[in-house]
Amino acid sequence: MKVTVIPNGPLLIETVGEWQYSGEASSHKANDRVAFCRCGASAIKPFCDGAHKKSGFAAPGGVCELTPK
Numbered sequence: 883m884k885v886t887v888i889p890n891g892p893l894l895i896e897t898v899g900e901w902q903y904s905g906e907a908s909s910h911k912a913n914d915r916v917a918f919c920r921c922g923a924s925a926i927k928p929f930c931d932g933a934h935k936k937s938g939f940a941a942p943g944g945v946c947e948l949t950p951k
């Protein structure tokens with residue numbers, strides 16, 4: 883699994899294969915990637931809806947590759 887912290891944007895999770903989010907906010911499916919809001923401005927939390935672009939959210943980015951042991 884690859885986790886990318888988008889500069890001034892969401893937390894992007896890339897997986898291998900389909901996944902399903904089981905939190906209270908909504909049922910959400912995707913094939914291999916999903917973006918979680920970091921700015922707090924999204925109308926579809928915990929997911930990013932692009933609102934960070936208008937909110938002026940500023941934060942550094944980075945990348946983390948997670949592999950099972």
Ligand code: FES
Pocket residue numbers: 891892893918919920921922923924929930931932933934935
């Ligand atoms: S990070 Fe995209 S809407 Fe919050």
